Amino acid sequence: EIVLAQSPGTLSLSPGERATLSCRASETVINFYLAWYQQKPGQAPRLLIYGASNRATGVPDRFSGSGSGTDFSLTISRLEPEDFAVYYCQQYGGSPLTFGGGTKVEIK
């Protein structure tokens, strides 16, 4: 099973700042099969990125994903008030599917 470690656990930033979230896999994630989701309290998770760097439909271009192999990142170029949430990575290159433990982006 591929274990995904997300860091940091919590990121305290102000609106307008840049956020960089990390997702490190215990073994290589094949074919860039890495997705990112955003979850707000009481809401369903929302797909942001698939294939490591492809934005899902309707996702603003301030969100970008990068990486390969075992190291991936999600960058939010300028935080908007609605971006404060928990972010999860998920790999779908190996069975079973696995998720990271999440990074909470909170208002500083």
Place this chain on the structure above:
Amino acid sequence: QVQLVESGGGVVQPGRSLRLSCAASGFTLSTYAVHWVRQTPGKGLAWLGVISSDGGNKYYADSVRGRFTISRDNSKNTVFLQLNSLRAEDTAMYYCARDLSWDWYFDLWGRGTLVTVSS
């Protein structure tokens, strides 16, 4: 409105069964594979299993294989998760999520239904 809505959660005693439903609105669910994922504060998100669009293929996580069963009724635009022999550690929020092309990532999730296993 395009959405998935889970239902059927509640409080159940250990060893009992429960059936969860995942109903689609605003789109035809029969076009999609559907996955089930659960979330707990302690263990985070965990994938449980998937059913293909026609119901012909199903895969499960080792942790629930043999106890949980996924099925679907495309005429009702609904997918089901049967939970048997429930244990305290099955207490979680249960989500269904759709998968457009058998890619095994999820472009739409429901809001979840809470299952609490307690005597």
